[in-house]
Amino acid sequence: MIKEEIQKQIFQAVEMVKQTNPMAGSITNTVTINFVANAQLAVGGSAAMVYLPDEAEFLAKAGKATYINVGTLLPIYEQTLPHIAKVLHQEGKPWVLDSVAVGIGYLRTKLLQQFKDYKPTIIRGNASEILALAGLWGLDGGTEVSNVRGVDSRDTVTAAKAAAVALAKWTGGAVAVSGETDLITDGSLIVYSYGGSHFMQKITGAGCSLGGVMAVYATTASPFIAAITGTAAYNLAGARAEKKVNGPGSFQVHFLDQLYEASADDIAKNPFEIKEV
Ligand SMILES: Nc1ncnc2c1ncn2[C@@H]1O[C@H](COP(=O)(O)OP(=O)(O)OP(=O)(O)O)[C@@H](O)[C@H]1O
Ligand SMILES: Cc1ncsc1CCO
Numbered sequence: 196m197i198k199e200e201i202q203k204q205i206f207q208a209v210e211m212v213k214q215t216n217p218m219a220g221s222i223t224n225t226v227t228i229n230f231v232a233n234a235q236l237a238v239g240g241s242a243a244m245v246y247l248p249d250e251a252e253f254l255a256k257a258g259k260a261t262y263i264n265v266g267t268l269l270p271i272y273e274q275t276l277p278h279i280a281k282v283l284h285q286e287g288k289p290w291v292l293d294s295v296a297v298g299i300g301y302l303r304t305k306l307l308q309q310f311k312d313y314k315p316t317i318i319r320g321n322a323s324e325i326l327a328l329a330g331l332w333g334l335d336g337g338t339e340v341s342n343v344r345g346v347d348s349r350d351t352v353t354a355a356k357a358a359a360v361a362l363a364k365w366t367g368g369a370v371a372v373s374g375e376t377d378l379i380t381d382g383s384l385i386v387y388s389y390g391g392s393h394f395m396q397k398i399t400g401a402g403c404s405l406g407g408v409m410a411v412y413a414t415t416a417s418p419f420i421a422a423i424t425g426t427a428a429y430n431l432a433g434a435r436a437e438k439k440v441n442g443p444g445s446f447q448v449h450f451l452d453q454l455y456e457a458s459a460d461d462i463a464k465n466p467f468e469i470k471e472v
């Protein structure tokens with residue numbers, strides 16, 4: 196795909212979301228649940244967060260895409276998450292997996308292992324999470340032992356390239372690795388997306404909310420374009436917000452404003468590079 200074609204599809208995804216207010220339901224962590232919903236609303240989507248299996252199934256069927264984030268697991272998730280992943284897989288509906296803190300605890304490991312066969316359409320995470328998920332799934336380039344520090348990365352984005360490609364080849368969807376420069380792949384092409392702000396590491400949930408926003412774009416665009424579009428919007432809004440603030444508190448507020456204000460044209464033109472795998 197040539198750069199102009201990707202830019203055209205980014206533009207269309209942003210416009211379509213602004214015009215149609217698509218709903219993407221979420222099962223996400225309790226730390227950043229509010230920020231995820233606010234970011235989804237800022238780009239033009241509609242948010243709904245649930246915990247219970249039947250409610251998750253309802254949202255999965257009612258929406259065109261779903262966001263699943265395993266950041267803070269509750270006992271009920273042992274029922275909710277495999278159930279909803281199966282429903283999404285069977286219905287052929289796109290879903291985004293954020294494999295937060297992969298490596299911690301028995302339930303998280305079991306759930307993330309189960310997701311392998313349900314093939315998340317977009318896998319999003321920081322570099323250590325992508326490396327550890329590929330390792331857990333026995334794919335090339337993964338790390339056998341998770342190097343994640345709680346929810347934070349200890350690896351560089353480029354170190355996760357082979358793992359990201361292997362995950363994308365397995366799912367047939369897209370994988371997005373976040374960091375100073377973001378990497379997005381569909382298994383054959385790699386997009387490097389530039390921008391953002393160091394303040395994004397000083398607020399919690401920049402990554403979680405990015406996953407929620409990717410789910411909003413996945414209601415209308417292919418997994419690869421949805422992942423690129425969300426990332427470009429974040430890199431643009433982050434860079435613009437940084438110019439207006441001196442600290443993380445006001446950054447979060449300005450970031451949401453910039454996400455809301457970013458036009459389809461601005462997001463499509465945010466700097467990125469395309470490489471073959
Ligand atoms: N040093 C940085 N400079 C510019 N942008 C950054 C930097 N670090 C992260 N970002 C941006 O922040 C967003 C979230 O990425 P990050 O890697 O921090 O996610 P995460 O670790 O999963 O976050 P969280 O778990 O807190 O939600 C991405 O859009 C990324 O481009
Ligand atoms: C801080 C934190 N702890 C569990 S989930 C989460 C949000 C960022 O991933």
Ligand SMILES: [Mg+2]
Nearest residue numbers: 295346402403
């Ligand atoms: Mg994260």
